[in-house]
Amino acid sequence: MPQSKLLYVETPKVACTSIKHALMRVDGRDPATVVSDKAEVSQTMTVHDRHIWRLPSLLDLSPAQRASALNGTDGWFSFAVVRDPFERVVSLWTQKVLLSDPTSIKFGIDPYPVEPGGPAVELRASFDHFIEQLQSNWAHLRTDGHFAPQAEAVRADLVDYSALVLIGEIGDLERRVADHLAGHGIAFPGFKRHNEGLRLHWSDVGSEHVAETIRHLYVEDFTQFELSDATPAFATSSRALTAIETQLLREVRDRNQRIYDLAEIAQSRLGSWYAFREIWRGANKRVREMRSRKG
Numbered sequence: 001m002p003q004s005k006l007l008y009v010e011t012p013k014v015a016c017t018s019i020k021h022a023l024m025r026v027d028g029r030d031p032a033t034v035v036s037d038k039a040e041v042s043q044t045m046t047v048h049d050r051h052i053w054r055l056p057s058l059l060d061l062s063p064a065q066r067a068s069a070l071n072g073t074d075g076w077f078s079f080a081v082v083r084d085p086f087e088r089v090v091s092l093w094t095q096k097v098l099l100s101d102p103t104s105i106k107f108g109i110d111p112y113p114v115e116p117g118g119p120a121v122e123l124r125a126s127f128d129h130f131i132e133q134l135q136s137n138w139a140h141l142r143t144d145g146h147f148a149p150q151a152e153a154v155r156a157d158l159v160d161y162s163a164l165v166l167i168g169e170i171g172d173l174e175r176r177v178a179d180h181l182a183g184h185g186i187a188f189p190g191f192k193r194h195n196e197g198l199r200l201h202w203s204d205v206g207s208e209h210v211a212e213t214i215r216h217l218y219v220e221d222f223t224q225f226e227l228s229d230a231t232p233a234f235a236t237s238s239r240a241l242t243a244i245e246t247q248l249l250r251e252v253r254d255r256n257q258r259i260y261d262l263a264e265i266a267q268s269r270l271g272s273w274y275a276f277r278e279i280w281r282g283a284n285k286r287v288r289e290m291r292s293r294k295g
Contacts, residue, residue, distance in 0.1 A: 001027065002056060004184045006177070007069045007078035011153050012146040013092050014083040015167055017195040020047045025189045026181065029053060038263060040103065044194050072160045077180040079163040079173060080154045082225050085218040086202045086211065086232055092146055093130045093205075095197050100253040102260035107141060109133055114250045121246050124238030127205040135213050151220040166225075206234035 001007075001023065008023060010016045021031050024047055034053065036046040047053065058066050068074040083091075096104035100111050110133060112126035134141060141147040156164065162180075165173050170191060178188040211231040215222065222229040241249065 002061060002065055002069075004181055004186055005069075005074070005076045006180065007058075007076060007159075009078070009080040009154055009159060010145075011080055011082055011150045013088050013095075014081045014150065015170060015191065016081075017044065017047060018191045018193055019081070021194050022189055022191050023055070024053055026186060027053075027055065038103075040259075047194075070159050072162050075183075077162045077177070078159055079165070079177065080159075080161060081165055081167055081170060081173065082150045082154065082221070083167045084227060084232075085150075085214055085221045086206065088150070089131075089134075089214055089218075090127070090200060090202050090205060091197060093127055094200050095195075096146060097130045098126060098198075099249070100256045102256045102263065104146070105257065105260045107144065109137075109141075111253065114246060114253065116250070120240040120243070121249065122238055122240045123200070124205045124207065128207070128210060131210050131213055135217065138217060149218050149220040151224045154224075156224060164225075202232050203234050205238065206232060 004026070006023075006026075008019060010020075021044075024031050031047050032043060034043070034046040034049065036049040036052050038046065038049045038051075040046050040048070058069065061069060069076045069078060072078055095101055097109055097111055109130065112121060112129045114121055134147065142149070142152075145153055154164065163173050163176055174188075174191050178190070181188045208231055215229045219229075221227060
């Protein structure tokens with residue numbers, strides 16, 4: 001946000017929806033009015049559609065502005081938020097895989113099966129099933145920011161951050177961002193919670209063998225952000241979903257698949273319309289050129 005000299009580096013699954021909602025309001029836009037054709041499951045999530053809300057990126061800045069933003073000079077305030085990898089992976093699995101979020105269907109992850117009349121879904125087994133796929137398809141999945149180590153997004157080697165904080169310190173970050181914006185005459189609405197998910201935690205589904213996989217895949221995060229890689233405590237027994245919960249999960253997955261299918265159809269039709277429009281424009285241009293030559 002060059003006008004207020006504010007640089008936010010997004011880290012998916014680390015309060016990014018809440019932060020974007022706040023920044024959108026700072027930019028004078030109301031997230032509730034966004035109309036998007038992306039495969040998002042709620043109005044809240046449309047804030048991620050950059051075709052609708054197009055804030056400048058670093059590439060849009062002049063070389064001088066970009067240098068100031070990266071170096072924290074000339075009054076720029078830069079920030080990013082990171083999270084314990086154990087909890088971040090659980091949050092990722094909950095939203096993107098357990099619920100079969102439409103935006104993750106394209107990655108081909110096989111969610112733990114939920115069959116009508118089948119056995120109850122055991123949460124730890126479902127999480128283990130995801131971790132096996134994450135490990136075996138790591139080269140492919142890490143190309144998406146939701147799965148990749150946070151260090152790849154944050155790039156602390158390139159950005160001299162004014163604030164690089166853990167998610168538990170977001171209250172202090174909120175005050176610092178508010179102070180910075182106040183210096184530009186802008187009122188800050190604060191970070192309101194959005195996209196909280198099912199509130200499942202590592203303690204609900206974790207295990208020692210999964211912890212070892214996460215330590216290996218996300219070693220960059222543990223090292224760069226000086227986070228403890230000791231296995232957090234977890235319950236000795238895992239909870240299975242009730243019959244009602246299993247039915248609701250099945251219906252949510254069906255709905256999300258439908259949202260994905262409709263978004264694909266919409267994108268295809270829009271692409272065809274755009275192609276037709278460009279062909280029509282090209283034909284008209286050639287006709288005008290021919291007429292001008294004849295004249």
